[in-house]
Amino acid sequence: MAKAETAPLIRDEILDELLKNYTSPEDLTGKDGILKNLTKRLVERAMSAELTHHLGYEKHDTSSKKTGNARNGSSSKTLRSDHGDLSIDVPRDRLGEFEPTVVKKHQRHFSGFDDKIMSMYSRGMTVRDIQMHLFEIYGTEVSPDLISTVTASVMEEVKEWQKRPLSSVYPIIYLDALMLKVRDDNRVINKAGYLIMGIDLDGNKDVLGIWIQQTEGAKFWMKILDELKARGVEDVFIACIDGLKGFPEAIEAVFPKADIQLCIVHMVRNSLKFVPWKERKAVASDLRKIYQAVNIEDAKSYLEEFAAKWDKKYPSISKSWRNNWDRLTTFFSYPAEIRKIIYTTNAIESTNMSLRKVMKNKASFPDDDSALKLIYLVLKNLKKKWTMSVRDWKMAYNQFVVMFGERIPENH
Numbered sequence: 001m002a003k004a005e006t007a008p009l010i011r012d013e014i015l016d017e018l019l020k021n022y023t024s025p026e027d028l029t030g031k032d033g034i035l036k037n038l039t040k041r042l043v044e045r046a047m048s049a050e051l052t053h054h055l056g057y058e059k060h061d062t063s064s065k066k067t068g069n070a071r072n073g074s075s076s077k078t079l080r081s082d083h084g085d086l087s088i089d090v091p092r093d094r095l096g097e098f099e100p101t102v103v104k105k106h107q108r109h110f111s112g113f114d115d116k117i118m119s120m121y122s123r124g125m126t127v128r129d130i131q132m133h134l135f136e137i138y139g140t141e142v143s144p145d146l147i148s149t150v151t152a153s154v155m156e157e158v159k160e161w162q163k164r165p166l167s168s169v170y171p172i173i174y175l176d177a178l179m180l181k182v183r184d185d186n187r188v189i190n191k192a193g194y195l196i197m198g199i200d201l202d203g204n205k206d207v208l209g210i211w212i213q214q215t216e217g218a219k220f221w222m223k224i225l226d227e228l229k230a231r232g233v234e235d236v237f238i239a240c241i242d243g244l245k246g247f248p249e250a251i252e253a254v255f256p257k258a259d260i261q262l263c264i265v266h267m268v269r270n271s272l273k274f275v276p277w278k279e280r281k282a283v284a285s286d287l288r289k290i291y292q293a294v295n296i297e298d299a300k301s302y303l304e305e306f307a308a309k310w311d312k313k314y315p316s317i318s319k320s321w322r323n324n325w326d327r328l329t330t331f332f333s334y335p336a337e338i339r340k341i342i343y344t345t346n347a348i349e350s351t352n353m354s355l356r357k358v359m360k361n362k363a364s365f366p367d368d369d370s371a372l373k374l375i376y377l378v379l380k381n382l383k384k385k386w387t388m389s390v391r392d393w394k395m396a397y398n399q400f401v402v403m404f405g406e407r408i409p410e411n412h
Contacts, residue, residue: 018034018038019034022034039086040086040087040088043079043086043088043103044088044089046100047088047090047091047100047103048091050098050100050101051071051091051093051098051100054093054097054098055067055069055070055071055093055098059071068094068095069093069094069095069097070093070094071091071092071093071094072092072093072094073091073092074089074090074091074092075089075090075092076088076089076090077089077090077103079103088103090103116134117130117134117147117151118151118154118377120133121147121151121374121377122358122374122377122378122380122381123358123378123381124357124358124359124360124361124362124374124378125361126361126362127144127147127148129361130147131143131144131147151373152369152373154373154376154377155369155372155373157376158372158373158376161376162209162210163231164231165231165232166198166208166228166231166232166233167198167200167201167232167233168232168233168234168235168409169200169201169233169234169235169236169237169407169408169409169412170198170199170200170208170233170235170236170237171199171200171201171236171237171238171396171397171400171404172198172199172236172237172238172239172240172341172342173196173197173198173199173208173236173238173239173240174196174197174198174199174239174240174241174345174347174348175194175195175196175197175239175240175241175242175244175247175345175348176194176195176197176241176242176345176348176349176352177192177193177194177195177216177242177244177352178192178193178194178195178352178355178356178359178375179191179192179193180192180193180212180359180365180371181362181363181364181365182212182364182365182366182367182368182371183364183365183366183367184367188364189214190214191212191213191214191368191371192212192213192214192216193210193211193212193355193371193372193375194210194211194212194213194216194224194244195207195209195210195348195351195352195375196208196209196224196228197347197348197351198233199341199347199390199393201397201400201408201409201412202393203390203393203394203396203397204390205347205390206383207348207351207379208228208233209224209227209228210372210375210376210379211224212368212371212372216244216245216246216247217245217246218246218247218249218250219246220246221244221246221247221249221250221251222250222253222254224250225250225251225253225254225255226254229254235255235257235258235407236251236255236257236258237257237258237259237400237404237407238258238259238260238261238330238334238338238342239251239255239258239259239260239261240261240263240342240344240345241260241261241262241263241345242262242263242266242345243262243263243266243267243324247260248260248327257407259330259333260327260330261327261328261330261331261342261343262324262327262328262330263343263344263345264291264328264331264343264344265343265344265345265346265349266344266345267320267321267324267328268284268287268288268291270320271283271287271314271317271320271321272284274314274316274317275314275317279313283310283314283317286302286305286306286309286310287306287317289302289305289306290302290303290306290321291328291343293332295332296329296332299329299332303318303321303322303325306318306321330342331343334399334403335399337392337395337396337398337399338396338399338400341390341396347390351379351382354378354382355375355378355379358374358378359374362374
């Protein structure tokens, strides 16, 4: 069967008429180009058609008039659009009942203008940068207050996102912190933006929430974990963290069956802080023997060898590993398929690295909400690029079934 031809939305004759005086791209997309004027005329014609439908009769056709309402001239309005500022005439009715839908009352932007502001903001552009960009590209002057109003509108979305229901079981959660400078009582202080990323039973990763706090501790983490529980999380198998103060005690209280794994990569980095550059490679190589051992017994032997070799120069390294040994070596209790996923918090740290690239343009945030909405918008952009499922998850999941079969929901 021959494919039916789709009639063009705009006839060629109309396009020919629009372009009959076309000589350069400026005639099409310039300050007073065809696209700008066509947008203005189409918006005005659409509103006129809406008013006709509202009144129930065509313009000048009073014979079809069924109500006491009538056209009552127009009022001018300026819209910011992709083609610059548009001055449009908005038709009115005598009774003041008409509300156009193509351009709603109080609407000042047309055709995704707010989305462009939000997109630039989410990529770390400052308010001044956004102003300059919009003026250079669209010839439109935008006030800082307008930009703040547009970006502030995302806070309702953030609040809903922070309250959304979560999966009942997360085999793995990762926690990490992002340092922020936030203005508080006319002074800039350091705060942390804490992110929790969860891996669900299908191997999909998702940031479960963002919390901004100046100090951490068991009480703070209890509040967050209780919040996750209220949103539907019933069980966590393993929590991978970077030495967050008070977290182990909190998770043991809220999810008592959860194992805690301190991030090996962070531990190695902290250990190398004590080592001069010329010996870092050798020290790192000896530390690698510990966490890449086949089993925990071999790991203990390698730690003793490390201490015998390096304690005279750097005694704090082996001491720190011994003090944190139980939580550093949790991953030895798991098969190789799971070990490689939990011995480091790289899954969430790479996300935080992307966030830092955007945040570097911000000298400070005026308040917590400003920081929260930017982190949220950046995460939305990042999520579009994520490979959502953890690599080789099926093999890891099969091991979880063997080890935690009774804790996995029957319907999964």
